[in-house]
Amino acid sequence: MDTKRISELREIARQIRIGVIDAVYSASSGHPGGSLSIADVLTYLYFEKMNIDPENPTMEDRDRLVLSKGHSSPALYSALAQRGFIPKEDLKTFRKTSSYLQGHPDMKHTPGVDMSSGSLGQGTSVSCGMALAARLDGRKNKVYAIVGDGESEEGQVWEAAMFASHYNLSNLCWIVDLNGLQIDGKIEDVMNPMPHGEKFEAFGWQAIEADAHDFNSLEEAFAKADECCDRPSVIIAHSVKGRGVSFMENNVSWHGAAPNAEQYEIAMRDLGEK
Secondary structure: HHHHHHHHHHHHHHHHHHHHHHHHHHHHHOOOHHHHHHHHHHHHHHHHHOOOOOOOOOOOOOOEEEEHHHHHHHHHHHHHHHOOOOHHHHHHHHHOOOOOOOOOOOOOOOOOOOOOOOOOOHHHEEEEHHHHHHHEEEEOEEEEEEEEEHHOOHHHHHHHHHHHHHHHOOOEEEEEEEEEEEOOEEHHHOOOOOHHHHHHOOOOOEEEEOOOOEEEHHHHHHHHHHOOOOOOOOEEEEOOOOOOOOOOOOHHHHHHOOOOOHHHHHHHHHHHOO
């Protein structure tokens, strides 16, 4: 990827992170840590990879994205706003009673959302159904799902992984957001799901390691996933929880908390906005 395009994507990712902080601060609630860690992945998917059209968000042949870790909805909403699916100013209505931007994604009311998610593990199963349905219908679209590393402790995730391998769903690609932290602490202390790559390979998947904050690394990883034509692929995206905001990075207390006014100003400065 040329340096000009990388610079453009970095700026988009910066704007997505600003949208995350604006949304959570305006709501006085939400999940900023895991939203910030997937901002670059969402940037690559929505601005470089997926076949989508903001003017026709329900087109039949579009690629699908399932945010299985639905509590990271601020990042998804911010990406959708940057891509033109929803107005950017609506991000500040996040979690308000009258807003369509609920705490977890709602496909009935939010353009560009392909699945209502929130109950961890369920997004993986639905993504399998989407991929199998696409193949049965003779469509060539891809299905992507972003899965939390803490979420990967769910048994349903591995049942879905068996399903995808059994049916050779090569049009399916999961991205595991491996930031190492979940609401109760380090994933290795709560219920260690690692090593992800070896486990997915044992389940019949192609496992690919990537740096979640390096666009060249992401490009290489998704290219490998595209080349695989006989089984599903998973990208183990090594990320930093709270990426981009100094006091949130690698700090589990920001899994589900909103910044106060002083912290908001610091976050905006960290992100180069003020």
